[in-house]
Amino acid sequence: MGSEERGEMPARRVQRTEGRERLNRARVLETAIRLADEDGIEKLSMRRLGDELGVEAMSLYNHVSNKEDLLNGMIDALYGEIDLPVHDESWKTALRKRSVSVRAVLLRHPWANGLMDSATHAGPSTMRHHDRVLGTFRNGGFSLAMTAHAFSALDSYVYGFAKQEKALPFDSGEEAAAMAHVMLGQLPAGEYPYLHELMAKHVLRPGYSYAEEFAFGLELVLDALERAKDSTAEGKA
Amino acid sequence: MGSEERGEMPARRVQRTEGRERLNRARVLETAIRLADEDGIEKLSMRRLGDELGVEAMSLYNHVSNKEDLLNGMIDALYGEIDLPVHDESWKTALRKRSVSVRAVLLRHPWANGLMDSATHAGPSTMRHHDRVLGTFRNGGFSLAMTAHAFSALDSYVYGFAKQEKALPFDSGEEAAAMAHVMLGQLPAGEYPYLHELMAKHVLRPGYSYAEEFAFGLELVLDALERAKDSTAEGKA
DNA sequence: ACCTGAACACCGTTCAAGT
DNA sequence: ACCTGAACACCGTTCAAGT
Numbered sequence: 001m002g003s004e005e006r007g008e009m010p011a012r013r014v015q016r017t018e019g020r021e022r023l024n025r026a027r028v029l030e031t032a033i034r035l036a037d038e039d040g041i042e043k044l045s046m047r048r049l050g051d052e053l054g055v056e057a058m059s060l061y062n063h064v065s066n067k068e069d070l071l072n073g074m075i076d077a078l079y080g081e082i083d084l085p086v087h088d089e090s091w092k093t094a095l096r097k098r099s100v101s102v103r104a105v106l107l108r109h110p111w112a113n114g115l116m117d118s119a120t121h122a123g124p125s126t127m128r129h130h131d132r133v134l135g136t137f138r139n140g141g142f143s144l145a146m147t148a149h150a151f152s153a154l155d156s157y158v159y160g161f162a163k164q165e166k167a168l169p170f171d172s173g174e175e176a177a178a179m180a181h182v183m184l185g186q187l188p189a190g191e192y193p194y195l196h197e198l199m200a201k202h203v204l205r206p207g208y209s210y211a212e213e214f215a216f217g218l219e220l221v222l223d224a225l226e227r228a229k230d231s232t233a234e235g236k237a
Numbered sequence: 238m239g240s241e242e243r244g245e246m247p248a249r250r251v252q253r254t255e256g257r258e259r260l261n262r263a264r265v266l267e268t269a270i271r272l273a274d275e276d277g278i279e280k281l282s283m284r285r286l287g288d289e290l291g292v293e294a295m296s297l298y299n300h301v302s303n304k305e306d307l308l309n310g311m312i313d314a315l316y317g318e319i320d321l322p323v324h325d326e327s328w329k330t331a332l333r334k335r336s337v338s339v340r341a342v343l344l345r346h347p348w349a350n351g352l353m354d355s356a357t358h359a360g361p362s363t364m365r366h367h368d369r370v371l372g373t374f375r376n377g378g379f380s381l382a383m384t385a386h387a388f389s390a391l392d393s394y395v396y397g398f399a400k401q402e403k404a405l406p407f408d409s410g411e412e413a414a415a416m417a418h419v420m421l422g423q424l425p426a427g428e429y430p431y432l433h434e435l436m437a438k439h440v441l442r443p444g445y446s447y448a449e450e451f452a453f454g455l456e457l458v459l460d461a462l463e464r465a466k467d468s469t470a471e472g473k474a
Numbered sequence: 475a476c477c478t479g480a481a482c483a484c485c486g487t488t489c490a491a492g493t
Numbered sequence: 494a495c496c497t498g499a500a501c502a503c504c505g506t507t508c509a510a511g512t
Contacts, residue, residue, distance in 0.1 A: 046486060059496050114351045117403040127429050134431035144439050152401060153454035160397020166354040192364050194371035202381050217390035224461040283505060296477050
């Protein structure tokens with residue numbers, strides 16, 4: 001079957017898929033990211049991705065070695081979206097901006113954070129990102145050991161916050177407030193007195209937004225790193 | 238329906254499934270946790286879990302409403318494994334121990350962290366855990382607003398660290414060192430100078446262990462929270 | 475009340491075959 | 494070089510049926 005298709009080929013080749021670019025890895029990755037953003041990562045299958053690209057699922061294997069490779073590629077592409085720290089600012093300003101950018105990327109692509117710990121093979125954008133962060137600490141006067149400490153502490157906080165933020169059933173906005181209200185009603189005050197207090201007197205305040213906690217913790221960590229750096233610098237000087 | 242069950246009951250009931258306990262939710266959850274620990278969460282299917290329990294997959298639906306409920310139940314069971322902060326110690330000591338316990342649980346069950354942000358419906362163990370952590374801050378002299386800050390910052394760090402730790406291709410031990418050596422060889426020093434430096438002069442040191450970074454960052458955050466608490470307390474007093 | 479068998483609508487991936 | 498169709502070995506979940 002399929003041999004009926006042969007016959008005379010026109011001298012000038014017809015665009016095989018008219019009006020549609022040929023498939024390539026970048027197009028596969030960006031479409032996969034869009035699908036994950038729109039419908040959630042659990043709905044992203046090779047078959048759905050193929051459909052979206054006007055191609056059979058099996059064609060994807062020409063551009064991606066398997067689904068794990070697809071997911072790793074998506075993560076690396078997201079690292080490309082993060083603003084790199086710039087070198088003509090203080091380490092603190094540069095890394096504050098970078099951290100805000102990381103969080104913005106994770107808000108845009110909520111499925112990504114949960115995938116990052118299984119993405120063992122770091123791609124080039126990921127490596128470049130980490131290299132620039134390390135460089136920012138080193139050029140800011142951090143010793144090598146203190147750079148390792150600082151890198152770990154800062155990124156633990158930043159990625160951890162994004163994770164907490166996602167897990168929270170409330171955030172801000174009206175529907176969230178309504179939901180928090182319902183939750184409060186179901187919460188046995190006797191059994192969980194402190195949760196009850198937090199919900200009743202803090203979370204249900206008019207202007208409440210969990211998102212604002214990010215800045216507090218970020219400043220807390222950056223200030224603490226600055227102090228840690230200075231104290232060891234004094235010790236050595 | 239169900240009225241067919243009436244009739245004469247034998248005086249002594251026969252064990253229905255000989256030598257095997259009857260299925261119940263707790264047994265389903267603990268078996269699922271064990272399977273996830275042993276073979277990884279991606280291998281945990283309703284069918285495999287049924288097999289392990291000597292039952293068809295469909296029987297599980299009598300004890301769990303669907304797979305999401307199963308996963309939520311597993312997460313809540315893990316919260317039961319975490320040592321609660323004890324009230325007769327200082328907030329700092331109590332929360333240090335609790336944080337170490339959280340990390341230990343996440344090391345024992347590496348699949349759990351990635352699931353927590355999708356586990357929207359917190360179970361009773363989860364609620365109790367959070368309530369006790371909040372209570373520890375409150376009784377330690379933190380204002381309600383500062384408790385919210387502290388809770389967010391501390392747990393962002395703790396869960397974030399566990400996440401980073403899992404993502405890292407090296408940790409400690411001999412095979413890890415060998416792997417780091419290979420990675421270093423493949424790392425273009427010109428393109429990633431700071432990554433190269435960190436690997437060559439820090440990670441490949443004989444006694445290196447990323448795990449030790451946990452304590453540094455934990456102390457950093459706890460100390461910073463103590464300072465933040467005291468400075469607002471002064472402001473108010 | 476709890477368990478099962480068959481079925482449905484999906485998965486990721488392989489392989490040989492097509493152009 | 495890239496794409497496809499058929500097939501394999503799986504999924505989660507439903508439903509009617511059994512005890």
